[in-house]
Amino acid sequence: MVLPSFEFLLSSAAAGAALALLSMGVTLTYMTTRVSNFAHATMAITGAVTTLILLDRIFAGFRDSPLYYGLFIVAPIVAALVVGALAVIMYLVAIRPLIRKGTSLIGLMIATLAFDIILNNLLTVVLQLTPAQTVGRLLEANVKGYLVAIYVPLVGYIYPHRLLLPLIALLVAVGLHLFLTRTPFGISMRASIENPQLAKIIGIDIERIYVVSWFLSGATAGMAGSLLAFEMPGISPAAAYLYIVSIFAGSIVGGINSIYGALAGGFLVGSMEAIVPVMLSDLYQLLTGSYVDILRYQRMFSFLLLILVLLVAPEGLAGIKWRGIRRG
Amino acid sequence: MLKVESLNVGYGKFHIVFDVSFEVKERSIFTIVGPNGGGKTTLLNGIMGIATVFSGRVLLKGQDITHLPPHQKARLGIGYMAQTDNIFPGLTVIENLLMAAYGLPESVARDRMETVFTYYPVLKRRTGQKARSLSGGERQMLAISMTLMRDPDVIMLDEPTSGLAPILAKDLLKKIAAMRDELKKTVLLVEQNVKAALEISDDAMLLVSGRSEFVGKAQALLSDEALGRKYLGVK
Structure with missing residues (x-):
């Protein structure tokens, strides 16, 4: 690949958009309740599993019907509701009681890790309780086998979810901006983030x-996970342990105290993880004639970016005075 | 209007205010004075519900509100202006004012805003400006305006003249007196500017090391030379 194809750029944008949504969710709960949620990636996987169950149990029967495409609309919404509710339960059952008892930030972080392990194991159990034939399809089969590509004139065949992910991320970014600046509830959320005591x-x-922020965080994780399910080479709850590092990298690159920064940081980290290794593999092949799959080491690049950004801008992208740079 | 009975307040395990009782009568100004570190702010925080109340009661119009969360106390009729961090710098002036009326119908909030603009017309010219860009005096005006947005029965002000130029401080104390005389409000005031504050007050309390050393008429405290010399620097 000397020049990247449209499909490749689209899939990279989809990966970036998914991580933008996930990093935004982690940042939102951190800004409101000061909790670093290590269960966030497993929540996204819950969205992916929800989607696969919907696909296998309901939509697979409509494979040859236009109704099949309804999956791409129904699944992200159902996953958002399921995971949003799960995040609220996690906050009400585990996090809020611990905050009231005066647990330290490290204690809260470990509590999310505990919740992560419990949820991850529960997901594995759910998958094990499903009939063996289904489990085989869910865990081992390449999910892309279920996919149907759509022909777009002048572009060629594309998978709908790859268009949906950037579109949803854009809609979430615009919607969130309008929510935070134009609605009384959104403004009260900004006020509570800025000074919780005065807000009270x-x-x-x-x-x-706090409850709404945990719901929004979970819902966007569920939505991202639902659409990521189509990109994953088979769904496994263990995949969460790889995703969580990229999610936090995106959040920190963007600036841990900025929702807009997290969206930008997540997109940058996610798309870079998709683009750079492939480009380097191709370049290596062009120069040496042999192929090395650098994609296996993709997370190395996001952490290189993380260190670089922190060296230049310790508060992340959101901490840079962009207007000052433009004016010189 | 506001009655405090044997209140013990602190933070976590630290006991700061001991067994304090007083009553703020309707349409009056009750001022708490005392040396720094005496527990004045902690007492207000205890009444509002942001410090820990170990024992005792707070009654608003006869209703026990001791253990209600702060946002409910605000909605029941207590307006509290904290000494510091009393505005949202990242929000615009209009957003600050609207947040101070959060939960009220928008038409009511807009009406209240027009009322506070008659007190502080300068704020009307700054509505779209971020609060962080206001001067110190304007910030204090915004904080007081926010306290008035819910049209509270009781207004608690914690050192409102702190950091203001003498002329602005004098003007602010006049406005506090007007809150009682014109708006018919009940005011609970904590103030370092002892003499000027006691002159506009009906009743007062002297709080020293978390304990009440005097509760009574403001004029009586002002004319008590022994207490004035010992604790207040008033001759």
């Missing part, structure tokens, strides 16, 4: 804001 004494119920 002027009459804002910040507990309600």
Whole structure:
């Protein structure tokens, strides 16, 4: 590949968009409740598993019908609701009681790790309880076998989810901006992030804001996981342990205290993990004639980016004074 | 209007205010004075529910509100202006004011905003500006305006003249007196500017090391030379 194809760029944008949504979710719960949620990637995998169950149990029967494409609309919505509800349960059952008991930030972080391990094991159990034939398809078969590509004139065949992911990420970014700047609830969320004590004494119920922020964080994770299911070479709960490092890298590159920064950081890290290794593999092949699959080491690049960004801008992309740079 | 009975307050395990009782009468100004570190702010925080109340009661119009969360106390009629961090710098002036009326119908909030603009017209010219760009005096005006947005029965002000130029401080104390006389509000004031504050007050308390050393008429405290010399630097 000397020049990247449209399909390759689209799949890289899809990977970037998924990570943008995931990093934004981690940042949102960190900014509101100061909790670094290590269960976030497993929540996304829950969205992926929800999608696969919907696919296998309901939509597979419509393979040759236009209804089959409904999967790409129904699955992200169902996954968002399921994982959003799961995130709220996690907050109400585990995180809030610990915050009220005065648990330290490290203690809260470990609690999310504990929740992550429990959820990850539960997902494995759910998959094991499914009939063996289904488990085989879910765990081992390449999910892309289920996919149907759509022909787009002048472009060729593309998979719908690859268009949907950047589109959803863009809609979430615009929607979130309008929500935070134009609605009283959104403004109260910004106020609660800025100064929770003042928010309380002027009459804002910040507990309600925390619950909504955990729901939004879970819902976007479920949505991203649902569409990522089509990119994964077979779904396994263990995949969460690879994703979580990229999610946090995106969040930190963007700036851990900025929702917009997290969207940008996540997109940058996700698309770079998809593009750079492939380009390097191709370049190596061009120069030496032999092929090395650098994609296996893709996360190395996101952490190189992380270190570079932190060296230049310790507060991440959001901490850079862009206007000052433009004016020189 | 506001009654505090044998209140013990602190943070975590630290006991700071001991067994304090007083009553703030309707349409009056009750001022708490005392040396620094005496527990004045902690007492207000305890009343509002952001410090730990170990024992005792807080009654608002006869209703026990001691253990209600702060946002409910605000909605029941207590407006509290903290000494520091009393505005949202990252929000615009209009967003700050709207947040201070959060939960009220928008038409009511807009009406209240027009009312506070009559007190502080300068804020009307700054509505779209981020609060962080306001001057110190304007920030204080915004903080007081936010306290008024819910049209509270009781207004608690923690050192509102702190950091203001003497002329602005004097003007602010006049406005606090007007809150009682014109707006018919009940004010609980903590103030370092002892003499000027006691002059506009009806009742007062002297709080020293978390304990009440005097509760009574403000004029009586002002004319008590022994207490004035010992604790307040007033001759």
